[in-house]
Amino acid sequence: MSCQYYDPQQNGATSFTVAMPRMTFGRGCLDELGKRTAYLNLAKVAIFTDPGLLNSAPILRACSSLDAANIEYQIFSDLCIEPTDTCAESGAEFLKGGNFDGVISVGGGSVIDTAKAALLLHAQGGKLQQYLAQPMGDGDPVHSQFIPHIACPTTSGTGSECTSMTVIRFKQFNTKFVICSPVMLPDVALIDPACTDSLPANAVASSGFDLLCHALECFTAKAYTRHQLVEEPSQRLLIQGANPWSEMVASRAIQIADQYLVRGVKDNTDQEARDQLMWGASLAGIAFGNTGTHLPHALSYGITHLMKDITTPDYQVASPFIPHGISVAVTAPSVFRYTAEATPERHMRAAALLGADSAGATDEDAGELLASRMINLMRDTNIPNGLNGVGFEQSHVAELTTSAARQKRAIANAPRDSNTVDLENIYAGALSYW
Numbered sequence: 008m009s010c011q012y013y014d015p016q017q018n019g020a021t022s023f024t025v026a027m028p029r030m031t032f033g034r035g036c037l038d039e040l041g042k043r044t045a046y047l048n049l050a051k052v053a054i055f056t057d058p059g060l061l062n063s064a065p066i067l068r069a070c071s072s073l074d075a076a077n078i079e080y081q082i083f084s085d086l087c088i089e090p091t092d093t094c095a096e097s098g099a100e101f102l103k104g105g106n107f108d109g110v111i112s113v114g115g116g117s118v119i120d121t122a123k124a125a126l127l128l129h130a131q132g133g134k135l136q137q138y139l140a141q142p143m144g145d146g147d148p149v150h151s152q153f154i155p156h157i158a159c160p161t162t163s164g165t166g167s168e169c170t171s172m173t174v175i176r177f178k179q180f181n182t183k184f185v186i187c188s189p190v191m192l193p194d195v196a197l198i199d200p201a202c203t204d205s206l207p208a209n210a211v212a213s214s215g216f217d218l219l220c221h222a223l224e225c226f227t228a229k230a231y232t233r234h235q236l237v238e239e240p241s242q243r244l245l246i247q248g249a250n251p252w253s254e255m256v257a258s259r260a261i262q263i264a265d266q267y268l269v270r271g272v273k274d275n276t277d278q279e280a281r282d283q284l285m286w287g288a289s290l291a292g293i294a295f296g297n298t299g300t301h302l303p304h305a306l307s308y309g310i311t312h313l314m315k316d317i318t319t320p321d322y323q324v325a326s327p328f329i330p331h332g333i334s335v336a337v338t339a340p341s342v343f344r345y346t347a348e349a350t351p352e353r354h355m356r357a358a359a360l361l362g363a364d365s366a367g368a369t370d371e372d373a374g375e376l377l378a379s380r381m382i383n384l385m386r387d388t389n390i391p392n393g394l395n396g397v398g399f400e401q402s403h404v405a406e407l408t409t410s411a412a413r414q415k416r417a418i419a420n421a422p423r424d425s426n427t428v429d430l431e432n433i434y435a436g437a438l439s440y441w
């Protein structure tokens with residue numbers, strides 16, 4: 008590739024792979040669900056959804072569309088936000104008992120990720136931990152084809168409808184890990200921004216920062232050419248690093264966050280903003296599904312592992328609970344202050360895409376420019392002020408670091424290498440920003 012960022016490296020990868028589902032995007036497209044299910048020759052499907060969505064407009068519209076197409080369905084809603092391996096096993100039991108020939112997920116990332124994990128157990132059996140990479144799991148390969156999965160997101164952040172990954176909280180470790188496989192990619196993504204019209208402000212802010220961090224982490228990730236060359240194409244990691252395809256879509260997602268995040272949070276009647284945020288979330292999902300995330304996501308898992316006695320307004324979830332997007336956002340400015348040293352030009356471009364004024368700035372300013380612009384956006388959208396804002400103090404930094412250090416693949420996807428002391432310094436730098 009001509010861009011200097013992707014210059015060939017000794018023993019580095021020379022190719023990258025792009026995967027995405029058949030995607031339909033647009034206000035009202037959820038009403039196509041019945042016909043799209045019929046096109047896949049599915050006669051009986053399981054609908055996975057959140058119990059809080061059972062009487063919501065998206066579920067009512069999904070069911071009505073399936074009724075109109077004479078598709079038989081049963082609803083599985085025995086799942087939770089921040090899904091556990093137990094939720095996934097319950098979902099697999101539901102699939103086993105119903106003789107379904109497809110799955111439709113209607114909900115946020117938790118719902119879509121539960122469906123993916125349940126489909127894996129349905130196809131291959133066993134316990135979910137078997138499929139977790141070593142040393143936390145057995146590293147068993149995911150090779151079976153799943154029955155078709157149509158993913159219909161109802162939040163504008165997760166991007167799970169566009170990725171081959173599922174994020175599950177493993178009860179044994181009390182923390183989240185990612186399982187990846189190309190067969191985990193949904194067959195169809197039906198993305199209707201009208202599903203986000205009723206989202207409260209804090210949910211738009213949190214999911215918006217998830218979108219933004221997906222895009223920024225893809226844009227600044229280590230180049231794919233700096234990841235190890237593999238001889239066997241099937242061994243190419245899904246976390247393959249920044250590449251020209253992901254760069255293209257992530258760039259636009261960053262601009263969308265700049266232009267529409269504050270509008271989408273402050274005014275729930277602003278349909279243009281909600282439409283654009285959903286489009287940005289889709290683009291960022293496509294980007295990170297083909298890149299992988301890096302330090303902000305890796306560090307977020309330490310936060311959600313160790314959180315105590317905390318809730319978030321607008322989320323009907325028992326304590327302790329920190330929404331995923333907030334857990335990622337609170338360390339992101341500190342991360343970019345650290346990583347900018349490795350690739351200042353990338354960070355400068357990211358800051359400019361996010362609306363920062365980079366006129367006259369030098370390489371040394373890149374990290375601060377991006378961090379400051381993110382902090383302004385956090386303040387404008389009522390995101391908590393760093394780790395202090397979500398209940399952590401300096402005394403928790405060592406424990407947070409020990410927990411997050413287990414996310415080895417994401418940490419290795421960062422543009423700058425880090426050791427334990429570096430991670431501690433990043434957490435310490437994220438205690439408060441204003």
Ligand SMILES: [Fe+2]
Pocket residue numbers: 165217221304331335
């Ligand atoms: Fe995320």
